[in-house]
Amino acid sequence: KAGVTQTPRYLIKTRGQQVTLSCSPISGHRSVSWYQQTPGQGLQFLFEYFSETQRNKGNFPGRFSGRQFSNSRSEMNVSTLELGDSALYLCASSLYRGEDTGELFFGEGSRLTVL
Amino acid sequence: KNQVEQSPQSLIILEGKNCTLQCNYTVSPFSNLRWYKQDTGRGPVSLTIMTFSENTKSNGRYTATLDADTKQSSLHITASQLSDSASYICVVSAYNTDKLIFGTGTRLQVFP
Numbered sequence: 276k277a278g279v280t281q282t283p284r285y286l287i288k289t290r291g292q293q294v295t296l297s298c299s300p301i302s303g304h305r306s307v308s309w310y311q312q313t314p315g316q317g318l319q320f321l322f323e324y325f326s327e328t329q330r331n332k333g334n335f336p337g338r339f340s341g342r343q344f345s346n347s348r349s350e351m352n353v354s355t356l357e358l359g360d361s362a363l364y365l366c367a368s369s370l371y372r373g374e375d376t377g378e379l380f381f382g383e384g385s386r387l388t389v390l
Numbered sequence: 391k392n393q394v395e396q397s398p399q400s401l402i403i404l405e406g407k408n409c410t411l412q413c414n415y416t417v418s419p420f421s422n423l424r425w426y427k428q429d430t431g432r433g434p435v436s437l438t439i440m441t442f443s444e445n446t447k448s449n450g451r452y453t454a455t456l457d458a459d460t461k462q463s464s465l466h467i468t469a470s471q472l473s474d475s476a477s478y479i480c481v482v483s484a485y486n487t488d489k490l491i492f493g494t495g496t497r498l499q500v501f502p
Contacts, residue, residue: 318434318479320489379490
């Protein structure tokens with residue numbers, strides 16, 4: 276069974292640009308959540324999607340957005356990139372809705388560097 | 391405020407030695423506590439998930455304990471191996487909130 280797949284694995288952008296990251300969950304998983312990980316802050320919750328609907332959102336500015344498609348694949352977008360957006364972006368999928376109920380399976384992450 | 395604190399921040403041990411990582415939380419009402427292992431540049435991998443009624447749970451050389459009264463958990467690694475070098479993250483779930491509270495992790499380095 277294939278794991279969670281994130282693309283691209285690495286990318287470099289400049290300030291002001293936008294970026295779109297993709298996540299394909301484990302087959303059959305309907306919940307996808309996104310996290311930002313930086314050395315000083317640890318993992319910070321961005322948002323969670325279930326059945327194409329955003330169910331939870333973390334404390335991030337509106338520049339961070341996401342969506343989920345009917346096949347459960349998810350994308351997140353960051354517009355007007357800032358230097359502080361440089362981080363590892365992790366996607367996790369679970370079988371059930373809500374992080375509380377299911378074991379999370381993480382992808383390998385997308386390493387974003389903003390210059 | 392729901393918080394998860396881990397100690398130590400970093401730890402260096404020699405191969406073959408045992409070590410214990412700590413996790414204290416103030417999350418309420420408590421639902422479950424998870425330990426994840428994260429290799430450098432990779433995604434976290436689940437080691438254990440413990441609910442309120444579980445005191446101890448093992449996964450190979452990893453043993454997690456939970457004291458719900460004192461709101462403390464520990465992860466004990468037996469006979470460490472070089473491959474144990476990673477960050478270990480404690481995550482606590484608050485009941486009925488659909489949210490996970492992450493600790494900042496303990497970075498373990500195992501040297502030969």
